[in-house]
Amino acid sequence: MIYSERLKYLREEKELTQKDLSDLIQVHPATYSQFERESSIIPIKRLNEFANFFHVSLDYLFSFTNIRQYNHSNEKINLELSGTRLKEFRKEYKITQVNLSKFLNTTQSNFVGYEQGKFIIATPYLYMICKKYNISADYLLGKIDEPKYLK
Numbered sequence: 001m002i003y004s005e006r007l008k009y010l011r012e013e014k015e016l017t018q019k020d021l022s023d024l025i026q027v028h029p030a031t032y033s034q035f036e037r038e039s040s041i042i043p044i045k046r047l048n049e050f051a052n053f054f055h056v057s058l059d060y061l062f063s064f065t066n067i068r069q070y071n072h073s074n075e076k077i078n079l080e081l082s083g084t085r086l087k088e089f090r091k092e093y094k095i096t097q098v099n100l101s102k103f104l105n106t107t108q109s110n111f112v113g114y115e116q117g118k119f120i121i122a123t124p125y126l127y128m129i130c131k132k133y134n135i136s137a138d139y140l141l142g143k144i145d146e147p148k149y150l151k
Helices: 004-013 018-025 029-037 044-054 079-092 097-104 108-115 123-133
Strands: none
Touching (some): 004 044, 079 108
């Protein structure tokens, strides 16, 4: 994944040290350092906190777009809507849960849980789907309604 460059850029843009930012978002400085180096994957909920703090989209953090923020963006992830959109996306591309699970290297039952809105999709899986299909992470997570697809 490529969020470390944007995360570091945004932190430095605000003239914050890693320690400053870790204090502000209430994570241990070593944990934040791992996030910024991508030696530890940032969970989607935490990544969303960073996006909200810096007033940018998840798509921007993932370097899918250079648009920093979308109009009419929600700060919160809508778990139910996310599940619905994941299912709609899968059906639009005529991908079975089995095949998508294989592509993501996860179990079908995990993906069923994502589609049912029981839990939020894991960061690497969201990234892989968005990257391969040019679909917006913010859209899939219910933070925006447009744009659905990225250029």
